[in-house]
Amino acid sequence: MRVTYYGQSCFLLEIQGKHILFDPFITPNELARDIDPGSIPADYILVSHGHADHTADLVPIASRTGATVVCSFEIAEWLANRGVTNSHPMNIGGQWNFEFGTVKMVYAAHSNSLPDGTYGGTAAGFIITAGTRTIYYSGDTALMADMRLTGELYTIDLAFLPIGDNFTMGVDDAVIASKFINCQNIIGMHYDTFGYIKINKEEAVSKFDKAGIRLNLLAIGSTSEY
Template sequence: MIEITFYGHSAFLITIDGKKVLFDPFITPNEKAQSIDIFKISPDYVLVSHGHADHVADVEEIAKQSGAMVVSNFEIISWFQQKGIENVHPMNHGGSKVFDFGRVKYVNAVHSSTLPDNSPGGNPGGFVIETASGTFYYAGDTALTYDMKLIGEEFSIDFAILPIGDNFTMGIDDALKAADFVGTDKIIGMHYDTFPYIVLDREQANQKANAARKELVLLEIGEKIILGK
């Protein structure tokens, strides 16, 4: 069973057979997510796609409070180690690692990645998570890329968490193509509505998804859904 809780922007807690995996926590600075208490999340893992502040803002606080393992690229992990976080696992593009909740592969993203203090954040990425309960793609911030076709060739993707806010990432049109590339009909939207630059026309996005015969899931902050076997 895979339980998905949305914490706003690109932050998701995904519970996989009892293990709690948190992605890109940007919660306390997000005015739309003030109802969320980060100290009640207590994840087992924190996966970080890239170094921008709207993806790493709460990583240090949550990792130190919970003891969660932080997983990201080498540069981001090194940065957090300098902040005293010891439970870490570095990765890089094309590499995979089996954790107790499933196999994680760190895949390409087309974006930028500078940490909040202007330290280099390495190259941005996304994650494919392969588990006994299902396989999904968390894209991070990215443009549409043909590399996504390789994901569809290697994995049977049950659903994809894709940025749809446009301007800084893919918009809905490219996200629908990305879903085709990775081979799924179910998109969970992220990276929209948080800032004026990325306000989503929900009616238009749903119309385009319906026309493409895709299911577009737009969660409310704090909402939970259950997917998988």
Template sequence: MEFTYYGHSCFSVLAGGKRLLFDPFITGNELAKNINIEEIEADYIFVSHGHFDHILDVTVIAARTGAKVIGSWELYNYFNQQGVKDTLPLNPGGKVSLDFGVVKAVAAQHSSSFSDGSYAGTASGFIITSKDGNFYYSGDTALTLDMTLIKSFAHIDFAVFPIGDMLTMGIDDAIQAAKFVETTKVIGVHYDTFGFIKIDQEATIREFSASSIILQLPKIGDRITIEK
């Protein structure tokens, strides 16, 4: 599978011939100033929760690309009100078959609200299964024993976990999460964007390696290939 990193928790994966984009937050991220959102391709946009650093560029990218936007019931209603033309509700526990594969939404232990403070629904993660491979994006979350169920839903080729701590899992918990879902390949997100989630990247990679887990921290704009 082809993985492209756009900074913070925004990334895309080419799977089943479709471009899947997650949590678009680019124009508000100074670290991603070299990314032109007009060049980002998307067939689907998945939104894990309603915080500004996960939804900021959803409507603009959806309007240009015609991508289907998928998220919880509250996000579905919100984006409909924002004029997004193609939306699909998917709450934790729900599963849907699409033209690239199957998506199952799972619970994430995290708060979720819009910028005005209104409720944005339950935070989610997503399990994606396709002919090209399977992956788990936890969304913003704490470590939770619910993650032990992930391996029963799919064999996970790689996982995308937040590692910045303070607002989400930190390094130790993300390592444990990888063990829970039984993967040795992790891509880290949700770090360095703000002062309180900065990490020592080299030290973090070493910590994962000590647990026999390969952590990749691609630079913003990098495109990498992940084998099954």
């Protein structure tokens, strides 16, 4: 399983021979200025919610690649109005078997609207089971008790959690979330992109380390094996 980081909350997961892209926000991100969105492959695009810092490059990448966009029903309708019709709408608690494995859409405690103000449905996260691996992508979220249930129902091998605070949970709450989901291998996201969410990375890693949890802070453009 390979993970490539494109900044903010945008990752490319390569698993079971498929390229799964999460929350494509690249072009407006000054930290990702060396990334060419036109070179990113995608068989599937998973969209947690509609905010611009998660969807800025969604339409062009989906149009270019023909990827199946997995998202809320409301976002699927918004995309159809922009010429992107290859979507798979879901809602909270729903599950579907795709070519690479199973995706379950789960609740995220966050607001959700699209760049033009259109209502985007309920903000979401995803639990992906592919082969022998289970991955939790929380989307933008606060710490919530629902995460305990995730830890009870699944054996999470790798989790993507926001750590930037202000708009989502911060480092301290993300440590607690990691314990709730019972995962010791965390990839941090939604941090450093702009002033409100800048963090002390050394302090963040140290706090996770003291809790016996590995926090991975990937360099933008880098690829790691898990």
